[in-house]
Amino acid sequence: MLGIIGIVTVFATVFGGYLLAGGHMDIILHALPFEGLMIGGAALGAFLIANSGAGAKHTAKDISKVFKGSHWKPQDYQDLLCLLFELIRLARQNPVALEEHIEGPDSSEIFSRYPKIQKDHEAIELICDTLRSMTLSYDDPLQVEEVLDKRMEASLTHALHSSHAMQTVADGMPALGIVAAVLGVIKTMASIDQPPEILGALIGGALVGTFMGVFLAYGFVGPFAAKMQMVVQEDAHFYKLIREVLIANLHNHPANMCIEVGRQNTPHHVRPSYGELEEAMRALKREAA
Incomplete structure (x- = not known):
């Protein structure tokens, strides 16, 4: 909604001010039409030259983020903490039973309780790969942390490609x-012999090109790139x-403490309250019992 309001505001203030000024x-x-064809066509051609087919598709898809905003909502963060709580409890109570969930998350009863998370391959692979490494005795916190940091950095760099392409x-x-x-x-100049009123219209038409280039760059394409980058960075908090x-x-902190560590490191505007999360985890314990 804010994206649409912003577009309307840009058009209304720029052209409204122009008309009010006479x-x-x-x-x-x-x-x-002619200036737009030249500028828009050249910009599209340059974009295609600078990007691969996959990168171009990725950018076209990510434009919707300007209007949709962050993919992960406050409820999703609470669901993620509940999912991790269930998996950690199971890993400590029955490590063998955990294997069927991390090896087949698509058919897992635990993961299926959180369908939005289950559909996100990056989140599922991050959870399952890390838990699987623990079952293989790869459980040095510093080494695992380093691996996760490099993995998430690579994922973030890939996700930011669209915003960088738009900014270019x-x-x-x-x-x-x-x-x-x-x-x-x-x-x-080819019509220099024409009367002043015709030359004035031709010069004015030429200046529309400069206006269009600056207007589109700073009024739309640049802000689109900034919003796409902001949304990607916001979604990165989920991972x-x-x-x-x-x-x-x-x-080896208690399961409740692990979840509280995660809750405390969640951005404030999407962080579930302690009471809400505690009640959700109590419900999971009652259901498991």
Whole structure:
């Protein structure tokens, strides 16, 4: 919703101010299709040159994050803590029984209680791979922490590709606007023998190219890139929470303490309250009994 409000605000204030100042839309509307074709087409072509097919698809998909916001909501963080609590309790009570869940998370009764998390391959693989390493006696907290840090850093770098690609386009659009404007000036010079009113319209049309390049770069593409980056970094907290809880588990803290460590390291705006989480874990214990 905020993304749509922002787009409307940009259009309303820029063009509204222009009209209130006595400007006319005729020249802009006449030049817009041609200047837009040159700038938009060149920006798209440069984007395709600079990215692979997978990167281009990834960026196109991630544009929706500007409007949808973070994938993980406050309830998801509570569900994740409950999921980890169940797995840690089971690992300590019956390590053999844990294997069927981490080897087949798609059919696991525990994972199926949290369908949104179950569908996220990165979260599931992070949990299962770490718990599996513990069953293989790879349980040095410092080594596991280092492995998790490198893994999450690589995942974050990959997830940020879309925002970096969009920012590169934003950085180049003002220059592409100048290219379109120069072409408009060249066209104007070919009509230098025309009366002033015609030359004025031609020069105005050429300047629309500069305007479009700057307007699109700083009014839309740049902010889109910034929002995509912010959403990716926000979602990264979800995976960091997995790391915090599983590392605490390797230090052999009680299961409740491991979950509290994770809760305390959750960003405030998505952090479940102590009472809510405690009640949720009590319900899980009653259900297991």
